[in-house]
Amino acid sequence: MTQRFQEFYHWLDVQAHRIPAIPRNLGVTALFLCAAYWASSILIGHTGGENNSALVFVLAVVFISLLTSGYFYGIAASIIGTLWINIYFMEPYAAFSLSRPGYPVALLSMVAISCVVCALTARVKKQATEAVRREKKAKALYEQNEKLNAEKAAIQLQSERISIRESILRAVSHDLRTPLTAISGAVSVLLSSPEVSEKNLAMLADIKQDADGLIVMVENLLSVTRVQDGTMPLKKREEMLEEVAGDALLTTRRRFPDYHIELDLSEDILYLPMDPLLVKQVIVNLLENAIRHSGDREHIVLRLYRQEDWAVVEVRDRGRGLSPEVCQSIEAGRPMPLSGDATRGMGIGLSVCQSIIKAHGGFFTAENHREGGAVFRFGLPTEEEKL
Amino acid sequence: MSEKQTILIIEDERAISNFISRALTANDYRAIPAYTGKEGLSLFFSHGPDLVLLDLGLPDMDGLEILSQLRGLPREVPVIIISARDREAEKVRALDMGADDYVVKPFGVSELLARIRSALRRADRMKLSQGIQRSVYQIKDLTIDLARHQVLLGGEEIHFTQNEFKIIELLAIHAGKVLTYDFILEHIWGPYGGTGSNQILRVNMANIRRKLKENPSEPRYIHTELGIGYRMLDD
Numbered sequence: 001m002t003q004r005f006q007e008f009y010h011w012l013d014v015q016a017h018r019i020p021a022i023p024r025n026l027g028v029t030a031l032f033l034c035a036a037y038w039a040s041s042i043l044i045g046h047t048g049g050e051n052n053s054a055l056v057f058v059l060a061v062v063f064i065s066l067l068t069s070g071y072f073y074g075i076a077a078s079i080i081g082t083l084w085i086n087i088y089f090m091e092p093y094a095a096f097s098l099s100r101p102g103y104p105v106a107l108l109s110m111v112a113i114s115c116v117v118c119a120l121t122a123r124v125k126k127q128a129t130e131a132v133r134r135e136k137k138a139k140a141l142y143e144q145n146e147k148l149n150a151e152k153a154a155i156q157l158q159s160e161r162i163s164i165r166e167s168i169l170r171a172v173s174h175d176l177r178t179p180l181t182a183i184s185g186a187v188s189v190l191l192s193s194p195e196v197s198e199k200n201l202a203m204l205a206d207i208k209q210d211a212d213g214l215i216v217m218v219e220n221l222l223s224v225t226r227v228q229d230g231t232m233p234l235k236k237r238e239e240m241l242e243e244v245a246g247d248a249l250l251t252t253r254r255r256f257p258d259y260h261i262e263l264d265l266s267e268d269i270l271y272l273p274m275d276p277l278l279v280k281q282v283i284v285n286l287l288e289n290a291i292r293h294s295g296d297r298e299h300i301v302l303r304l305y306r307q308e309d310w311a312v313v314e315v316r317d318r319g320r321g322l323s324p325e326v327c328q329s330i331e332a333g334r335p336m337p338l339s340g341d342a343t344r345g346m347g348i349g350l351s352v353c354q355s356i357i358k359a360h361g362g363f364f365t366a367e368n369h370r371e372g373g374a375v376f377r378f379g380l381p382t383e384e385e386k387l
Numbered sequence: 388m389s390e391k392q393t394i395l396i397i398e399d400e401r402a403i404s405n406f407i408s409r410a411l412t413a414n415d416y417r418a419i420p421a422y423t424g425k426e427g428l429s430l431f432f433s434h435g436p437d438l439v440l441l442d443l444g445l446p447d448m449d450g451l452e453i454l455s456q457l458r459g460l461p462r463e464v465p466v467i468i469i470s471a472r473d474r475e476a477e478k479v480r481a482l483d484m485g486a487d488d489y490v491v492k493p494f495g496v497s498e499l500l501a502r503i504r505s506a507l508r509r510a511d512r513m514k515l516s517q518g519i520q521r522s523v524y525q526i527k528d529l530t531i532d533l534a535r536h537q538v539l540l541g542g543e544e545i546h547f548t549q550n551e552f553k554i555i556e557l558l559a560i561h562a563g564k565v566l567t568y569d570f571i572l573e574h575i576w577g578p579y580g581g582t583g584s585n586q587i588l589r590v591n592m593a594n595i596r597r598k599l600k601e602n603p604s605e606p607r608y609i610h611t612e613l614g615i616g617y618r619m620l621d622d
Binding site: 170173174177178179180181182184185186188189192193215237238239240242243244245246247249250253254261263265267269271276277280302 | 611
């Protein structure tokens with residue numbers, strides 16, 4: 001019930017406040033006094049008494065106090081009302097008279113009543129506006145809460161998506177690696193077995209090479225899936241670059257034992273944040289690229305050094321160099337052209353390198369050396385950028 | 388010794404288990420395959436193998452659980468872990484629980500055989516020494532004399548700081564075994580020494596490599612296990 005009243009009052013308040021304060025207050029006062037006068041005139045025709053008119057005027061004063069701002073209009077209305085009663089509804093009619101005993105008491109009590117009523121209504125008004133304010137606040141809080149809930153749900157969905165992707169990747173990598181390990185392993189056993197004929201040996205060697213190639217390809221594809229759209233965080237930690245490079249070189253040597261690759265280490269200790277397995281893969285890819293495409297077997301050099309705020313890794317060969325298209329697309333950060341025999345297989349490996357380095361906030365370049373051969377270079381920031 | 392050394396292979400992927408068995412037989416070991424954890428444990432007790440190859444991703448039991456059961460026994464049998472590439476934390480835990488070494492799928496036969504040889508040699512050495520610590524270790528042309536606190540490389544003395552020497556000493560005592568960063572940190576700097584970061588160890592290691600003129604791509608004395616720890620070679 002009070003709620004209804006508050007709502008209605010609020011509505012009325014809003015409507016009334018469209019009119020400027022003084023005309024509104026005056027209008028309300030005049031309206032209710034006239035209504036009281038009109039009601040009293042009717043009542044006096046029926047009852048002939050003066051007590052009723054006093055009550056009607058008190059009621060009018062109550063409404064006036066309620067609907068005007070401040071105490072002024074209520075008190076003014078009560079004084080006017082008292083005078084009006086005196087003139088029109090008390091004997092002698094149509095004349096002001098203080099002749100009847102007790103009239104001053106009636107006058108004073110009517111003023112006192114209006115004062116009390118004014119004070120009370122002022123409080124009610126204050127409570128009403130307070131209630132409205134509180135309601136607004138509650139509504140705002142509720143809306144904010146809704147928004148937060150929606151955001152929370154979105155984050156949860158995102159992290160669920162990541163964990164689903166993680167588990168799919170793990171399953172795929174397990175299902176691909178296991179048979180490849182078995183194939184490559186079984187072939188190695190056969191290769192070292194004395195029972196295999198010369199002819200079959202060559203075929204087994206081919207199988208072994210292809211299986212190992214597939215292993216590398218699977219690792220590349222898995223890494224690029226991990227890195228590419230940036231939804232999965234890198235597993236970064238502080239790592240010694242020379243250890244990563246050394247490990248990469250060991251892996252490459254195991255696959256290509258006939259190639260000579262030199263490691264040129266910096267005297268500086270390069271210890272920086274990275275995902276070591278991914279960076280190792282970049283180095284392995286660059287070395288393999290040099291081995292497969294340069295035609296150089298003797299002078300491949302892997303060099304590490306510090307340049308300002310970058311830890312730089314450089315793979316240089318003295319082979320046939322890069323075609324302008326390859327240089328251009330690396331310059332532009334575009335994926336490698338995948339067609340053409342000369343670049344066969346090169347595209348995926350180098351694209352993976354680009355993606356991984358980009359995800360680390362590093363740079364990746366390729367150019368031809370003045371003295372011949374290609375130089376691939378990438379740099380990783382030595383300081384973790386502050387987010 | 389005329390008797391063949393026995394190796395228990397606890398691996399659920401038959402294709403992998405098969406080629407490992409063949410490779411081991413071809414290299415004069417006796418191979419016993421087990422395809423579940425329970426089978427592995429019972430074959431372990433019935434055959435008493437000289438070495439265990441243990442896959443961490445078994446269908447019926449956690450590989451680490453098997454490892455802790457094996458490590459609870461009085462006879463210490465070397466264990467080599469077979470694990471997936473992206474489960475580093477698991478590998479580190481297995482090594483800290485006493486596994487000797489690990490290989491990562493996809494691994495090659497020669498790599499696996501090298502690690503098996505190294506682990507078996509280490510076990511032999513432990514048996515011979517009966518727990519008495521040696522005072523001189525020899526790895527190729529590197530001599531580590533614990534009593535004299537001296538390291539000689541090709542007959543020439545190399546000077547190390549106290550912590551560098553402690554690291555070399557620790558690796559030499561456990562030669563052939565992978566020591567994790569945390570293991571080394573705790574032994575050299577105490578239980579709270581390396582809290583949060585192993586930079587101090589890594590930098591010391593980089594200095595040791597420089598003093599030994601060690602090329603990380605052709606390790607002669609100390610092998611880096613990327614992201615895991617270090618291992619002193621023993622042949």
